[in-house]
Amino acid sequence: MILLENVSFGYGDDSSTVRDISFHIERGEFAAILGANGAGKTTTAKLIDGLLKPTKGRVLINGLDTAKTRVSERARHVGYLFQNPDRQICKNTVREEIAFGLTAVWQNAGEDAIARRVDEVLESFGFSGDEEPFSLSRGERQRVALASVIAIRPEIMILDEPTTGLDYRECTHIMDTIKTMNEEQKTTVVMVCHDMEVVASYATRALVMAGGHLLGDGPVKTIFRDQELLKRASLLPPQIVELALRLGPGFENADTVEEMTEAVSARAKRKGAGV
Amino acid sequence: MISIESLTFQYEGSTEPAVKDITLNIEDGGFFGIIGPAGAGKTTLARALCGIVPHHYKGDFYGSVTVDSMDTVDSKMTDICRVVGMVFQDVESQIISSVVEDELLYGLENYGIPHEEIEERMDFALREVGIEDLRYRTIASLSGGQRQKVAIASVIALRPKVLLLDEPTGELDPGSSRQVFGLLKTLNEKYGITIVVIEQKIMLLSEFAKELAVMSGGSMFCHGPVREVLKRARELEEIGVNCPRVASLAQNLHKEGLLKTPVLINVDEAEAAVRRLIS
Amino acid sequence: MKDLFQYTAGDSVIHKLNPLTRILLAVAVCAAAFVSDNLYYLVGLLCFDMLLGLLAGVFGKALSLLKGLLKISIFLFILQILFVRKGNRVFWIITDQGLILAAKVVLRLMIACIPLALMLAVTQISDLANALVQVAHVPYKYAFTVTTAIRFIPQFMEEMADIMEAQTARGVEFDTKNGLKKIGMMLPLCVPLLVTSVRRTDAAAAAAEARGFELRNRTSGYKKYPFHWCDLLAVLVCAALIAGAVII
Numbered sequence: 001m002i003l004l005e006n007v008s009f010g011y012g013d014d015s016s017t018v019r020d021i022s023f024h025i026e027r028g029e030f031a032a033i034l035g036a037n038g039a040g041k042t043t044t045a046k047l048i049d050g051l052l053k054p055t056k057g058r059v060l061i062n063g064l065d066t067a068k069t070r071v072s073e074r075a076r077h078v079g080y081l082f083q084n085p086d087r088q089i090c091k092n093t094v095r096e097e098i099a100f101g102l103t104a105v106w107q108n109a110g111e112d113a114i115a116r117r118v119d120e121v122l123e124s125f126g127f128s129g130d131e132e133p134f135s136l137s138r139g140e141r142q143r144v145a146l147a148s149v150i151a152i153r154p155e156i157m158i159l160d161e162p163t164t165g166l167d168y169r170e171c172t173h174i175m176d177t178i179k180t181m182n183e184e185q186k187t188t189v190v191m192v193c194h195d196m197e198v199v200a201s202y203a204t205r206a207l208v209m210a211g212g213h214l215l216g217d218g219p220v221k222t223i224f225r226d227q228e229l230l231k232r233a234s235l236l237p238p239q240i241v242e243l244a245l246r247l248g249p250g251f252e253n254a255d256t257v258e259e260m261t262e263a264v265s266a267r268a269k270r271k272g273a274g275v
Numbered sequence: 276m277i278s279i280e281s282l283t284f285q286y287e288g289s290t291e292p293a294v295k296d297i298t299l300n301i302e303d304g305g306f307f308g309i310i311g312p313a314g315a316g317k318t319t320l321a322r323a324l325c326g327i328v329p330h331h332y333k334g335d336f337y338g339s340v341t342v343d344s345m346d347t348v349d350s351k352m353t354d355i356c357r358v359v360g361m362v363f364q365d366v367e368s369q370i371i372s373s374v375v376e377d378e379l380l381y382g383l384e385n386y387g388i389p390h391e392e393i394e395e396r397m398d399f400a401l402r403e404v405g406i407e408d409l410r411y412r413t414i415a416s417l418s419g420g421q422r423q424k425v426a427i428a429s430v431i432a433l434r435p436k437v438l439l440l441d442e443p444t445g446e447l448d449p450g451s452s453r454q455v456f457g458l459l460k461t462l463n464e465k466y467g468i469t470i471v472v473i474e475q476k477i478m479l480l481s482e483f484a485k486e487l488a489v490m491s492g493g494s495m496f497c498h499g500p501v502r503e504v505l506k507r508a509r510e511l512e513e514i515g516v517n518c519p520r521v522a523s524l525a526q527n528l529h530k531e532g533l534l535k536t537p538v539l540i541n542v543d544e545a546e547a548a549v550r551r552l553i554s
Numbered sequence: 555m556k557d558l559f560q561y562t563a564g565d566s567v568i569h570k571l572n573p574l575t576r577i578l579l580a581v582a583v584c585a586a587a588f589v590s591d592n593l594y595y596l597v598g599l600l601c602f603d604m605l606l607g608l609l610a611g612v613f614g615k616a617l618s619l620l621k622g623l624l625k626i627s628i629f630l631f632i633l634q635i636l637f638v639r640k641g642n643r644v645f646w647i648i649t650d651q652g653l654i655l656a657a658k659v660v661l662r663l664m665i666a667c668i669p670l671a672l673m674l675a676v677t678q679i680s681d682l683a684n685a686l687v688q689v690a691h692v693p694y695k696y697a698f699t700v701t702t703a704i705r706f707i708p709q710f711m712e713e714m715a716d717i718m719e720a721q722t723a724r725g726v727e728f729d730t731k732n733g734l735k736k737i738g739m740m741l742p743l744c745v746p747l748l749v750t751s752v753r754r755t756d757a758a759a760a761a762a763e764a765r766g767f768e769l770r771n772r773t774s775g776y777k778k779y780p781f782h783w784c785d786l787l788a789v790l791v792c793a794a795l796i797a798g799a800v801i802i
Contacts, residue, residue, distance in 0.1 A: 035448075036448045036449075036450050036451075037418060037419055037420065037447065037448045037451065038418060046719075049723055051719055051722060051723055070727070071722055071725060071726075071727050071728075072725045072727055075723065075724055075725030076725070079724075080720075080723035080724070082720050082723070084716075086746050086749065086750055087713075087716050087717045087719075087720040087746060088717075088720045088721070088723075088724065088746075089746060090717075090721070090742045090743055090745050090746050091742070091745075092745075101724045101725065104724060104725040104726050104727075105724070105725035134749055137313050137314050138313060139313050148724070149724065152724075152725075164445065164446065165442075165445055165475075166313065166475075167311075167312040167313045167475060167515055167516070168312070168475075168512075168515055168516060168517035169312055169515035170312075170313060170515075194448050194449060196449070197520065234448075234450040235449065235450075236449055236450075238520065239478065239519060239520040239521050239542055239545075240520045240521070240524065242542050243521065243524075243542050243545050243546060243549070246542070246546050247546065247549060247550070257520050257523045257524050257527060258527075260524055261524060261527040261528060261531070264524075264528060264533070264549055264552060264553065265528070265531050265533060267552070267553040268533055268552045268553055271552075271553055271554070322760075325764060327760050327763070327764060330763075331759070331760045331763055332760070352763060352764070353763075353766050353768060353769055356763075356764040356765070356766070357766075360764075361761075361764050363757060363760070363761050364757075365754065365757050367709065367754070368754045368755075368757040368758040368761060369757070369758070369761040371680065371705075371758075371761075371762060371765075372678065372679070372680045373560075373561040373678050373679055373680065373705075374561070374563070374678055374680075377678065377680045377681075380776050380777070381680070381765060382765035382766060383776070384770065384774040384775055384776050385765060385766030385767065385769050385770045385774060386765075386766045386769060387769065387774065390776055393776050411563065412563075413560070413561050413562075413563055415560050415561070415708075429765070430765075433765075
């Protein structure tokens with residue numbers, strides 16, 4: 001589905017540099033790109049979307065080289081949710097905003113088909129359609145942006161720090177919507193994210209970057225327990241994983257609060273039973 | 276240092292008050308965290324603390340805010356801002372100059388700090404924030420974390436008694452976020468500067484702040500020492516404020532009858548508590 | 555493009571000039587370009603522009619400016635040679651006078667555009683404001699307004715680039731070759747740009763006020779902006795440039 005072959009971008013020590021990275025993401029995966037600021041995460045996300053073209057190597061989306069694909073053609077398959085919704089929103093009502101993206105991409109669809117799709121999306125997000133985006137809160141605006149991306153029914157969703165500036169509840173709203181798409185429509189998700197707790201709760205695969213290089217690639221659970229790797233990328237594991245690592249043997253599988261509670265109470269009870 | 280007495284404020288042209296009936300006392304030398312879901316009125320409260328509300332942003336102001344025994348409504352905004360230095364949410368629009376040194380100079384010059392004192396103050400600010408090497412760099416060449424530090428340095432060069440920050444780590448990665456909070460801790464402990472910080476990252480607040488205020492829908496939901504507030508983890512989650520995972524763990528263990536007080540604020544504490552339980 | 559307006563640090567001769575002298579230098583070159591009617595002198599002035607870039611250590615920027623102006627220059631040039639009918643026919647409907655006139659117009663455009671941009675690239679906006687207040691006795695409020703406007707240009711350009719990128723991501727084809735179509739597509743984007751700008755400007759004003767904007771006066775500045783011998787030299791160069799334009 002997404003294939004990067006020896007991709008490099010940029011020159012010198014620029015923070016947007018990516019150096020010779022290769023990976024393959026299958027349909028239906030939920031991958032997170034992790035790393036400190038300036039590690040090359042956003043550049044990688046933009047390379048996948050085709051907003052940036054690699055200076056070396058190639059990026060294939062569904063077998064098509066992004067360097068040779070037209071913008072509108074690619075936007076039909078790949079949706080991109082930016083950190084700042086205000087760069088995307090340009091219409092006066094939520095309905096027009098959602099329709100705007102659709103008309104740009106579904107060029108052959110009739111007006112009826114577009115209107116029907118807009119209504120569907122409005123309903124599933126609980127918008128009336130007449131709201132003015134700029135009078136909504138930041139979290140609501142991010143949901144408008146998400147709605148207009150989802151409307152296109154992309155096969156691939158790229159999220160660039162989708163939860164920055166949102167509170168916990170807004171963040172959960174957005175992420176739950178994306179998780180549902182991932183599970184029900186097998187939408188492939190690639191997410192750049194700083195919040196390790198969000199990554200731990202939603203993503204299944206993690207790509208770790210630092211200084212433009214890809215340092216690690218594997219299941220989130222395994223990556224979060226690789227302390228040496230996280231340290232090299234200046235990352236910290238989620239609290240519960242860190243606690244489990246410090247506690248050592250017996251806590252290898254305690255990744256969530258529930259699992260940790262269970263593990264602790266089991267051990268405590270055994271001790272109480274006088275073993 | 277700062278006392279807020281039943282403050283209600285409604286922006287001009289708005290139909291609803293942004294903050295409602297807030298009463299709060301911020302002690303000298305404290306480290307105060309403010310958290311709450313979007314639209315809770317956090318930024319408005321911060322603006323009221325340094326006089327930007329109601330001097331720059333106008334509207335209906337009820338109640339009173341007293342800073343260092345100055346009533347903010349009757350005093351000039353510049354007098355209040357000298358006591359309460361504010362670092363704004365959008366660092367980009369706060370920074371005025373194109374070189375770090377000039378950014379520090381700006382406030383010092385305006386407040387008429389004697390020119391022979393300026394050099395020493397700049398050295399102090401750059402050193403404490405740890406950006407001495409950036410002094411002659413252009414702002415455009417700095418990373419987000421470095422810009423945030425420049426903004427903080429340019430405010431502490433004015434030697435305010437209170438440092439007020441509105442989501443200083445919003446755009447930063449976890450590493451730089453911790454650095455910024457570490458810096459705030461130093462300023463608080465070494466120089467007794469009172470810190471008031473609005474922050475979404477509860478993990479940082481519970482580790483660094485001494486007191487916590489939780490706002491919701493314009494009102495004060497609860498406030499007090501961090502441990503006391505975190506005991507109400509379940510209620511906080513209901514209004515849209517999450518808790519550190521170790522705090523949730525503490526609640527679970529408490530329910531199972533394993534932990535006496537249902538509060539753990541960081542991994543160190545959690546490790547110690549669990550070890551006591553299992554060994 | 556956006557880094558054209560960004561300050562480039564350095565310690566060249568130009569950097570050492572008083573900020574006001576730098577602006578004077580730019581204005582003098584523009585004035586000379588418009589006064590002079592001599593093709594060779596104009597070519598000389600363009601060389602002088604590039605020399606300024608070289609002296610200031612921003613030759614790369616000068617070149618990319620020149621490159622940027624080239625497109626519009628070619629367009630203007632063709633327009634001119636097609637419409638001027640006076641003089642002897644050289645080729646098809648093109649006359650010798652037309653060629654000369656077109657060359658002059660294009661040269662003037664390039665000469666006038668480059669120096670101001672170059673001087674802004676090597677002058678800190680705050681220095682310019684301070685010098686305006688200290689030396690030229692401009693009230694700080696006006697100096698601040700002007701310099702803030704200049705300071706926001708690169709930020710707006712960056713913002714516009716980001717907005718266009720966001721729109722490209724959702725399938726709007728900005729990579730079209732049709733210029734008119736492109737402008738038509740950009741118009742709706744002015745809404746988000748405007749909203750962000752208003753918010754930003756207000757936040758910037760509040761932040762400046764909090765740091766004592768209103769207290770600032772002519773004596774506030776810590777750095778001084780005296781005139782040196784090299785400023786005198788630069789003023790002489792300015793005078794020579796304009797005198798040359800009048801005489802030749």
